[in-house]
Amino acid sequence: QAALTQPASVSGSPGQSITISCAGTSSDVGIYNRVSWYQHHPHKVPQLIIYEVTYRPSGVSNRFSGSKSGNTASLTISGLQAEDEADYYCTSYTTSDTWVFGGGTKLTVL
Amino acid sequence: QVQLVESGGGVVQPGGSLRLTCLGSGFTFGNHAIHWVRQAPGRGLEWVTQIWFDGSQKFFAGSVRGRFSVSRDNSKNTLYLQMSSLSADDTAVYFCARDGQQHAPYAFDVWGQGTMVIVSS
Numbered sequence: 345q346a347a348l349t350q351p352a353s354v355s356g357s358p359g360q361s362i363t364i365s366c367a368g369t370s371s372d373v374g375i376y377n378r379v380s381w382y383q384h385h386p387h388k389v390p391q392l393i394i395y396e397v398t399y400r401p402s403g404v405s406n407r408f409s410g411s412k413s414g415n416t417a418s419l420t421i422s423g424l425q426a427e428d429e430a431d432y433y434c435t436s437y438t439t440s441d442t443w444v445f446g447g448g449t450k451l452t453v454l
Numbered sequence: 455q456v457q458l459v460e461s462g463g464g465v466v467q468p469g470g471s472l473r474l475t476c477l478g479s480g481f482t483f484g485n486h487a488i489h490w491v492r493q494a495p496g497r498g499l500e501w502v503t504q505i506w507f508d509g510s511q512k513f514f515a516g517s518v519r520g521r522f523s524v525s526r527d528n529s530k531n532t533l534y535l536q537m538s539s540l541s542a543d544d545t546a547v548y549f550c551a552r553d554g555q556q557h558a559p560y561a562f563d564v565w566g567q568g569t570m571v572i573v574s575s
Binding site: 347376380382384389390391392396431433435437441442443445446447 | 489491498499500501504513514515516549551554557558559560561562563565566567568
């Protein structure tokens, strides 16, 4: 199962919005609404921020939102804050009963 | 609080074996599927395996299928990842992660802090 495709890096200024894409195939992102997103600060534990494409776990800021169109899912972070600087990963359940991650996107807050 | 704690990492020679352990607490361990996810140095996250809540079903990434096995003892709130025929490509931090089940389906809602495995001669 090939990894999902994410941009290696994105950046934005405080207060701005950014979007991270996650491109998959009709065997994963495209067929299921089972995409989740994780925020990973270096040397810390990954944190779930979005599940089933659009849902936020309790305690996650509503500045984080998710969407999907066809084989591509997206994570949008609005009102960028310095603390948002981290690595972001998408993952999807697949038709092989496995999960596949994206390669990760490093977000820099300028 | 809800917690997962991994142990068992270390340095192992190529071709060797190692067993990792994941201990859960603060929740009903036997009600949740559990995953292993790994991160090689400087690389992204890679899903490794899932074991169902009762151990009846197990799924593996192609990169480890046939070399890794997973099991659990719900009476001890413990999960095991048995790794064999290890190579340098298996060098990584190994996280266990709880399946979100009905709270966050098909997602990993609780993660351990990880345990480092280094495959080197």
